[in-house]
Amino acid sequence: MGDAEQLQGIREAYDEQYGFRDPDTYVFKARKGLDAEIVGQISEMKGEPEWMRTQRLKALEIYQSKPVPTWGPDLSGFSEDDIYFFVKPAEKEARSWDDVPEDIKRTFDRLGIPEAEQKFLAGAGAQYDSEMVYHQVRKELEAQGVIFKSIEVGLREHEDLFRQYFGTVIPAYDNKYAALNTAVWSGGSFIYIPPGVRIEMPLQAYFRLNTASIGQFERTMIIVDEGAFLHYVEGCTAPTYSTDSLHSGVIEIVVKRGARSRYTTIQNWSDNVYNLVTQRALVHGDASHEWVDANLGSKITMKYPSVYLLEPGAHGEILSIAFAGRNQIQDAGGKVIHIAPNTTSQIISKSICKDGGRSSYRGLLKVYPDAAHAKSTVVCDALLLDDHSESDTYPYIEIENPSVTVGHEATVSKIGDDQLFYLMSRGLGEDEANAMVVNGFLEPLTKELPMEYSIEMNRLIQLQMAGSIG
Amino acid sequence: MGAALEIRNLHVTVEDQPILKGVNLIVRQGEIHALMGPNGSGKSTLSNTIMGHPAYEVTAGQIIFDGVDILEMEPDERSRRGLFMAFQYPVAIPGVTVANFLRNALNARRRMTNPEDKGIPIPAFRKLMIEKMDMLRMDHEFAGRYLNDGFSGGEKKRAEILQMAVLEPQIAIMDETDSGLDIDALRVVSEGVTTLYGPNLGVLVITHYQRILNYIKPQFVHIMMDGQIVESGGPELALHLEEQGYDWLREKQNGSGK
Structure with missing residues (x-):
């Protein structure tokens, strides 16, 4: 099979699985661009x-006053004038898949969401364009x-709880895109886990873009009360368009005393999406809180999940996977950010790039003067699949307490001819051999995922690998 | 008649440097050949070229396997057709278990015969692994370790033999498998090869030293010098070499060259 033919096959495979689009069936679409009128319209x-x-x-003003970083x-x-900031997909949010409009339901069927919900989820949410x-x-x-x-239902039905936390973890003035989200947020999840309640199966939300040139501004708020446990997973895909789209989410999480939460993202946007979260x-x-953050898709992703360790004994982990094609x-x-004594943290970053893709690790470890005996480890590994891809590391470490233990390691490696030859000499095709090295490189992180997601992850990597053109 | 590996007048250069200068050799299923020669004579170039390493450029000659010229084939296709090379320096693949790797390799073979093949079922594969590891007297935990990652020299070579046992090639090349092994490891690895040897397996043992041939008994011995096979014979040739070294051959070469 020739390269071109193979490539054609791969594009079809991608479109078949994720890049497909449905007819526009929205019930309301705001005009393009952003101003106070649009914001008022969304609110109304x-x-x-x-x-x-x-x-x-107020957030809109902050957004407009802050420069693009x-x-x-x-x-x-990127131009905001070309973006639809609000596209309402359906009259109301359903609690049964049978009540979801037919075209939209078919999309989520095709993505396997209702099936996953039945098999291994404690609950599921599905967002299509601007709303759930x-x-x-x-x-x-x-x-x-x-x-x-x-x-939205969270705000309507639990206004006190909502208002108590909204914007307290990430205020609008935090950064330009947090301000943007605060101005135009729409969709996302509202989660409260009562004290001592442990949810063994994950809750999952799936985010889907359909309309071209859309902006999606999911806002999620999670409160895990004392001694409770939650694993929340989000996935996302979009059709491939020649015009840009924007996804700019804000996720605020509060983990109370003795509780544990994990937030897993498997981001697989099509490569016309700006992903600024x-x-x-x-x-x-x-x-403790853990971010498992896998970024495989999008045009540009800027995303640095953060953990603030506020009280003694708090623990935070960030496992980051970035794959740039x-x-x-x-x-x-x-x-x-270590604020209190005896807090511990770990950052493990694995980044991969190929076909001229560029992936960077950008991280901050900050230890405040009060955080005596804090411990932290930062490990960043990069894997280059060819000579024309690039990987950078920007590890910022600011320590203001002398009793702190910090470990930092960084490695960059390249898949070598010898590794490839070895695997191929056992009968594996070149793509398969490359994918195997990549999966092995990511293994320390994928083994942390529930089985269904690690299988999904391996499959996505295979897809990403197969997209290579020699 | 079984499959044969036939090297015809093979010339190979590495970085424009001619290394092999007309090698002729036939290895059939059911035969054990030893290829001996001093360092730098081209032994490893031959094995790597047979397997299709991209750094080796064939400038003339043919490699025929099972009646088909394989020179234009990628290493994976050569492997799926039944060729195997045990590496002198097996490569570490961190994060990939021996079992996972072998299951994929096995499935790649199955897909060659049937593109629709769904892969070997996990229970059947597990059974196969256990059977092969028992045959080679290997600890079962081996299957769960990351391939060659942190393996000792002996473990790496045993992992190569295990791969050979699972993939069941028709012709296997042992590329200086004995290098860097102590006597116990050498014995274990040689026993493995002897166990796997039979009418369906042809073996080409490439070695610098005679000592591995105390354990693996070849029917044919070839001596390579300066990119050519200069002498072929039976097992007695290896013994002769051990007693006399390579010098008599060099002299013989120089003598005939005049």
């Missing part, structure tokens, strides 16, 4: 209380007081 359509509308408008990947090619079209959690969890709703967890005494920039990493 959601029937929000006045305080929320005020916060949105220039310290990372070049965002100058489906949200459901197992009855027995609901009976224990678990709240798993769309963010702010994620932060506040961790209280003896609690042709025309992709993955600027990923994480931030850990």
Whole structure:
């Protein structure tokens, strides 16, 4: 099979699995661009209380006053005037797949979401363009007081709880895109896990873009109360378009004393999507939070999940995977802030690039003066699959307490001819051999995932690998 | 008649340097050949070229396997057709277990005969691994270790033999498998090869030293010098070499060259 023919086959495979698109069936689409009128329109359509509308408008001003960041990947090619900031997919959010509009349901069927929900999830949410079209959690969890709703329903039905936390973990002025999200947020999950409740199976939300030139601004708020446990997983894909789209989410998480939470992302946007996300967890005494952040898709991703260790005994982990292929920039990493004594953290970053893709680790480890005896390890490994790809490491470490233990390691390796020859001499094709080395490189992280997701992950890597053109 | 590996007048250069200068050799299923020669005579170039390493350029000659010229084939296709090389320096693949690796390699073979093949079922594969590891008297935990990652020299060579046992090639090349092994490891590895040897397996043992031939008994011995096979004979040739060294051959070469 010739290269061109093979490539054709791969494109078809990608479109078949993720890159397909449905006819536009939205019930409302705001005009392109962003101003106070659009923000007001979004707020009004959601029937929000006045305080929320005020916060949105204030955030819009902050967004407009902040410059586009220039310290990372070049965002100058992006224009907000070309983006639809709000596309409402359906009249209402369903609690049964049968009530989801037919075209949209078919998409999620094709992506295997209802099937996954039945097999191994404690609950599932599905967002299509600007809003959630489906949200459901197992009855027995609901009976224990678990709240798993769309963010809009969260605001409507649990306004006090919502208002107590909204914007407290990530304020609008945190950065330009946090401000943008606060102004135009739409969709995302609202989760509350009561004290002592442990959810063994994950809750999952799936984010899907369909309309071309859309902006998606998921806002998720998670409160894990004392001694509780939660694993939340988000996945995302989009059709391949020649015009740019934007995904700019804000995820706020509060992990109370003795609780544990894990947030796993498997990001597989098509490569016309700008993915600019702010994620932060506040961790209280003896609690822990883990980010498992896998970035495989998108055009440019800028994403540095962060953990604030607020009280003694708090623990944070960031496991970051970034895979940049042709025309992709993955600027990923994480931030850990040690504020209290005896807090511990670990950052493991694995980045891969091929076909001229560029992936960077950008991380901050900050230890404040009060954080005596804090311990942290930072490991960043990069794997280059060819000579014309690039990998960079920007590890910022700021330590203001002398009793701290910090370990830092960084490696860069390249798949060598000898590795390839060895694997091929056992009958594996070149793509398969490359994928095997990559999967092995990522193994320390993928083994942390529940089996269903590690299989999914291996499959995505295979797909990403097969996309290589010699 | 079984499959044969036939090297015809093979010339190979590495970085434009001629290394092999007209090698002729036939190894058939069911035969054991030893290829001996001093360092730098081209032994490893021959094995790597047979397996298709991209750094070795064939400038003339043919390699026929089972009646087909394989020179244009990638290493993976050569392997799937039934060729195997035990590496002198097996390469570490961190994060990939021996079992996972072998299952993929086995499935690649199955797909060659049937593109629709769904792969060997896990229980059947597990059974196969256990059977082969028992045959080679290997600890079962070996299957769960990352391939060659942190293996001792002896473990690496045993992992090569295990791969050979699972993949069941028709012709296997042992590329200086004895190098860097102590006497116990050498015995274990040689026993493995002897166990696997039979009418369906042809073996080409490439070695610098005679000592591995105390354990693996070849029917044919060839001596390579300066990119050519200069002498072929039976097992007595290896013994002769051990007693006399390579000098008598060099003299003989120089003598005939005049």
